[in-house]
Every structure is written in structure tokens, then in C-alpha cells.
Amino acid sequence: xxxxxxxxxxxxxxxxxxxxxxxxxxxxxxxxxxxxxxxxxxxxxxxxxxxxxxxxxxxxxxxxxxxxxxxxxxxxxxxxxxxxxxxxxxxxxxxxxxxxxxxxxxxxxxxxxxxxxxxxxxxxxxxxxxxxxxxxxxxxxxxxxxxxxxxxxxxxxxxxxxxxxxxxxxxxxx
Numbered sequence: 071x072x073x074x075x076x077x078x079x080x081x082x083x084x085x086x087x088x089x090x091x092x093x094x095x096x097x098x099x100x101x102x103x104x105x106x107x108x109x110x111x112x113x114x115x116x117x118x119x120x121x122x123x124x125x126x127x128x129x130x131x132x133x134x135x136x137x138x139x140x141x142x143x144x145x146x147x148x149x150x151x152x153x154x155x156x157x158x159x160x161x162x163x164x165x166x167x168x169x170x171x172x173x174x175x176x177x178x179x180x181x182x183x184x185x186x187x188x189x190x191x192x193x194x195x196x197x198x199x200x201x202x203x204x205x206x207x208x209x210x211x212x213x214x215x216x217x218x219x220x221x222x223x224x225x226x227x228x229x230x231x232x233x234x235x236x237x238x239x240x241x242x243x244x
Contacts, residue, residue, distance in 0.1 A: 111210050163200040
């Protein structure tokens, strides 16, 4: 299987190169222009991404994440929301890699077939790293005023978080 994926990447690159040559395009100059554009975009979004990583680190290392999780657990636990999943719900809109680490922790402690493990898995698939995505896309084109994007995206995340509990409850606990 690894051979097929490696060969397919080479074949796709070869097909794109040959299509450019047959159309009379300067393939290498187009490639270098695209690479230069990519580097410019990287430098444009770097401050947003560095700031976001800094804030996520402060959020986790300060203990505020654990404090907020403990505070919210008493409220959500009565509604059937697993306590173990609250840190994932808090970190998911901010950091994909942080959310993966929390998911790994949930799955190793509770198990993949537990209610918390299933809710966490569904949550990972139905929510987005909202702040990272906004920082990436808006930062790459130089937009600083996001308008209603953040509240709407967070509302979508909250819906995904709550519906993950409902969905797992319906399909696995009925």
C-alpha cells in the first residue's frame, strides 16, 4: 500500500508537468513563482500563528484550562456531558495538535469504546480549529476585521460539541 501512495504522488507530479509542457507553459518558472508566493504567504501569516501558539501555551501551562474544565464539569456532568471531554471542547477551537493530545489522553484513560472516547472522537470530526483557521485564512489575505466570522464559527463549534454527545447517546446508548 505504501508503494501505491508513493507511486501515485510521482505520477501526479509527472502528469502536471507533462500537461504544462504540452500546453507550452514554462513549467519551472511557474513552479518558482508559486514557491515564492507560498513563502510570502508564510511570512504574512507567521505573526498570527505565532501569537496563537503563544496563547494556547499560556492557556494550558497557566492551569486556566484545568481550572475551567473543573468549573464546567459540575454544570455539564448533570446534563450527561462526560467530564473527560471538557478539556477537548475547550482546546479544539484553538489548537488541532493540542486537541489531538487531549484526544489521545482521553482514549488511553477511558478507552476508545467508552462513552467519553466515542464523544471525543465524534467531537474531533465535527468541530474545527476555528481560531487557527481564521488566523490562517484572514491573515494570508491581510484581513484584520473578521466581522461575524468568529461568533458564527464558535456557534458552529458549540453545536458540534453538544451534538457529539447527543449523537453518541442516540447511536450507542439507546
